[in-house]
Amino acid sequence: MISVENLHKSFGTKKAPVHAVAGVSFTALDGQITGLLGPNGAGKTTTMRMLYTLMAPDQGRVLVDGFDAVSQATEVRTRLGVLPDARGLYKRLTARENIEYFARLQGIPEALIAKRISELSARIDMAEILDRRTEGFSNGQRVKTALARTLVHDPKNVILDEPTNGLDVMSTRSLRKVMLGLKSEGRCVLFSSHIMQEVAALCDTIVVIAKGRVVASGTAESLRELGGSNNLEDAFVKIIGSDEGLMA
Amino acid sequence: MKMRWLTVFLKEVKENMRDRRTMMTTFLVSPLLGPVLFAVLIGVVLNLEKDRAEKLLELPVVDAQYAPNFVAYLAQHGVKVMPAPSNAEAAIKSRDFDIVMRIGAKFPEQWRSGHSAEVELLYDPSRQTAMRVISRTQVLIESYSRQMGSLRLLARGVNPETIRPIELRQTDLSTPESRSSQVLSMLPYLLFLTLFMGGMSMAIDATAGERERQSLEPLLINPLARGEIMFGKVSASAAFALTSLALTLLLYLVGFKMVPLEQFGMKLALNAQGCLFLFLLLVPLALVASAAQTALAAFSKSFREAQSQVSLLMLIPALPSMMLAINPIKPLLWFYAVPFFGHNFLIERVVRGEPIELIPALIATGSATLLALVLLFVASRMYRRETLAVSA
Numbered sequence: 001m002i003s004v005e006n007l008h009k010s011f012g013t014k015k016a017p018v019h020a021v022a023g024v025s026f027t028a029l030d031g032q033i034t035g036l037l038g039p040n041g042a043g044k045t046t047t048m049r050m051l052y053t054l055m056a057p058d059q060g061r062v063l064v065d066g067f068d069a070v071s072q073a074t075e076v077r078t079r080l081g082v083l084p085d086a087r088g089l090y091k092r093l094t095a096r097e098n099i100e101y102f103a104r105l106q107g108i109p110e111a112l113i114a115k116r117i118s119e120l121s122a123r124i125d126m127a128e129i130l131d132r133r134t135e136g137f138s139n140g141q142r143v144k145t146a147l148a149r150t151l152v153h154d155p156k157n158v159i160l161d162e163p164t165n166g167l168d169v170m171s172t173r174s175l176r177k178v179m180l181g182l183k184s185e186g187r188c189v190l191f192s193s194h195i196m197q198e199v200a201a202l203c204d205t206i207v208v209i210a211k212g213r214v215v216a217s218g219t220a221e222s223l224r225e226l227g228g229s230n231n232l233e234d235a236f237v238k239i240i241g242s243d244e245g246l247m248a
Numbered sequence: 249m250k251m252r253w254l255t256v257f258l259k260e261v262k263e264n265m266r267d268r269r270t271m272m273t274t275f276l277v278s279p280l281l282g283p284v285l286f287a288v289l290i291g292v293v294l295n296l297e298k299d300r301a302e303k304l305l306e307l308p309v310v311d312a313q314y315a316p317n318f319v320a321y322l323a324q325h326g327v328k329v330m331p332a333p334s335n336a337e338a339a340i341k342s343r344d345f346d347i348v349m350r351i352g353a354k355f356p357e358q359w360r361s362g363h364s365a366e367v368e369l370l371y372d373p374s375r376q377t378a379m380r381v382i383s384r385t386q387v388l389i390e391s392y393s394r395q396m397g398s399l400r401l402l403a404r405g406v407n408p409e410t411i412r413p414i415e416l417r418q419t420d421l422s423t424p425e426s427r428s429s430q431v432l433s434m435l436p437y438l439l440f441l442t443l444f445m446g447g448m449s450m451a452i453d454a455t456a457g458e459r460e461r462q463s464l465e466p467l468l469i470n471p472l473a474r475g476e477i478m479f480g481k482v483s484a485s486a487a488f489a490l491t492s493l494a495l496t497l498l499l500y501l502v503g504f505k506m507v508p509l510e511q512f513g514m515k516l517a518l519n520a521q522g523c524l525f526l527f528l529l530l531v532p533l534a535l536v537a538s539a540a541q542t543a544l545a546a547f548s549k550s551f552r553e554a555q556s557q558v559s560l561l562m563l564i565p566a567l568p569s570m571m572l573a574i575n576p577i578k579p580l581l582w583f584y585a586v587p588f589f590g591h592n593f594l595i596e597r598v599v600r601g602e603p604i605e606l607i608p609a610l611i612a613t614g615s616a617t618l619l620a621l622v623l624l625f626v627a628s629r630m631y632r633r634e635t636l637a638v639s640a
Contacts, residue, residue, distance in 0.1 A: 088463030089463060090463060092263045097259075
C-alpha cells in the first residue's frame with residue numbers, strides 16, 4: 001500500500017520557484033490498480049519520483065507499507081518495483097545480464113535469480129530476446145526488459161511511469177495483461193498516464209492531477225458523474241479546467 | 249550484509265570490457281603513450297650528446313674575404329666556415345641557419361689602423377637549440393680578439409695582463425648523468441598521465457554516460473546507498489587505471505633493457521622490484537584520479553561537458569613535474585606530504601636505482617590516501633544531489 005500525504009515540491013531559483021507539486025494526497029491500495037491521470041506537465045513524474053525515493057519532498061510524506069520514503073528509503077526501495085520514465089538499459093549487456101544486475105543489487109540470492117528470470121521471461125514473453133545484447137532493441141523489447149528488471153525482486157508495490165509511452169498496440173495489450181496479473185496477485189499497482197481510455201479501462205481508482213494538485217479522484221464512474229458527462233474525455237476536460245496538454 | 253558495491257564494480261568491468269574504445273585507451277593508448285614519449289625524449293637527448301661530442305660548428309660567413317686570418321683561425325678551432333646565404337636575415341628567420349657571421353666592409357682598414365674592427369653576429373636567441381652554437385661562436389671570437397690584442401700590446405712593449413686584471417677559468421662539471429636528469433624528471437608525470445588516462449573513459453561513461461543514456465535513474469532506485477554505487481564505479485575505474493599502469497611499467501622495464509643507455513652514461517636502473525614498488529606507490533593515486541574524475545563527471549551537466557572537464561583534470565599533476573623539470577630542487581621532508589609533488593621525488597629515486605627511504609614513502613602514501621578519501625567524500629556528495637539522475 002502506498003499512501004501520499006500533502007506532497008509539495010518546487011524547483012528553480014528562490015526568486016522564481018516553480019511549484020511542480022503543490023499538495024498531492026491519495027492512497028493506492030493493495031490488490032488494486034490506481035491510475036495517476038493528468039496532462040503533460042501536471043506533476044505526475046515529480047510526484048512519482050518522490051514516491052520511489054529519488055527526490056525528497058519539500059513538505060508532506062510518502063508511506064510505502066508503512067515505511068517512510070525519506071527516513072526509511074532502503075526499506076521502501078526493496079518493497080517497490082519501479083519502471084521510471086527513464087528506461088535506459090545497458091546496451092553492451094544482454095537483457096538477462098541487465099536483469100541480473102538489478103536482481104543482485106536488490107540482494108536476491110544467486111541461486112534464486114535464474115529461476116526468477118525464467119518465470120518473468122515466460123510471463124512477459126521475452127524468451128527470444130533474453131540472451132541478446134540490448135543494443136538495437138525495439139521500444140517494446142526495451143520496455144519488456146525494463147519491466148522484468150522492475151519485477152525481478154517480486155515487489156509488493158509496483159510503480160509504472162507512463163508505461164505504454166511509445167508502444168504499439170500489441171505491446172500495450174500485453175503490458176495491460178501483466179498489470180492485471182499483478183493486481184490479481186494482490187499487489188499495489190500505481191501507474192501514470194495521460195491517456196483517459198487506458199486509465200478508465202484498467203483502474204479501480206483514478207487520481208486526476210492538474211497543475212500540481214489533485215483535482216478529483218474516484219472510480220471512472222464517479223468521475224463521469226463529477227464532470228457531468230457520459231463521455232470520459234469531456235468529463236476529464238471539465239475537471240482539469242482546460243484541454244491544454246491533452247493532445248500530446 | 250553483502251558488499252553490493254562489488255556488484256556495481258563487476259558490472260562496470262564486464263560492460264566496459266565489451267567497449268572497444270575504452271579497451272583501446274586502457275590497454276593500448278594509455279600504456280603506450282608514456283614509453284613512446286619517453287623514447288622520443290631520450291632520443292633527443294642522446295642526439296644532443298652526440299652533437300656535443302662530434303659535430304663541427306658550421307658557421308656561414310658573409311664577406312669572409314675581408315678577414316682571411318681571422319677566418320683561418322676559426323677553421324683551426326673546429327669551425328667549418330660555410331659560404332654565406334645571399335640574405336642572412338632571411339636565412340635565420342627561415343631556420344636554414346642558427347647563426348651567421350658578417351665581416352664589416354671596413355674590417356681590413358680598421359684592422360690595419362689599429363681600431364676595433366667590426367664583426368656582426370646574426371642569430372635568434374629565443375631558439376633553444378641555437379644557444380650552444382651561439383655561445384661557442386662568441387667564445388671563439390672573444391678569444392681571437394684577446395689574442396690579437398695581447399700581441400698588439402706586446403708589440404708596443406706593454407704587458408697584456410695590464411688590461412686583463414682577472415683571468416677567468418671555467419670548468420664544466422656536467423656529466424651525461426646529470427644532463428639526463430631533465431629527461432628523467434618527465435617520467436613521473438608520464439606515469440601520472442597513464443593513471444588519469446587509463447580510467448578516464450570509464451569514469452565518464454559510468455556516471456555522465458549512464459545519465460545520458462537514462463539508466464542512472466533506475467539504478468539509483470535500488471536499495472543501496474548512492475555512496476556505495478559511486479564507490480563501485482570509482483573502484484572499477486581505478487582498477488582500469490591500475491591495469492594501464494601495470495602495462496606501462498612493464499613496457500618501461502623491457503624498454504630500458506633494450507636501449508643501450510649505459511653507453512651514454514645515463515643511469516636508468518629500473519628493475520622488476522622497482523616496478524613493483526612504483527605500482528604500490530601509485531595505487532592510492534589511482535583512487536585519487538578516479539574519484540576526482542567521477543566527482544567531476546557527476547557535477548557536469550552533460551556527457552560532453554564531463555569529457556572536456558575531466559580531460560583538463562589531467563593537467564593538474566603535470567604542474568609539479570613541470571616545475572621540477574625547470575627548477576630541480578632538493579626534496580624537503582614536507583614535500584612528500586603533497587600528493588603527486590612528493591611522488592615525483594620517490595619515482596625519480598627508484599628510476600635512478602637509489603635506495604628507497606621508508607619515511608618519505610610512508611608520508612607520500614598517507615597523504616595520497618587521505619586525498620583519495622576526501623575526493624571519495626566529495627564524489628559521494630555529488631552523487632547524493634537530487635539533480636544527479638535527472639538529465640535536462
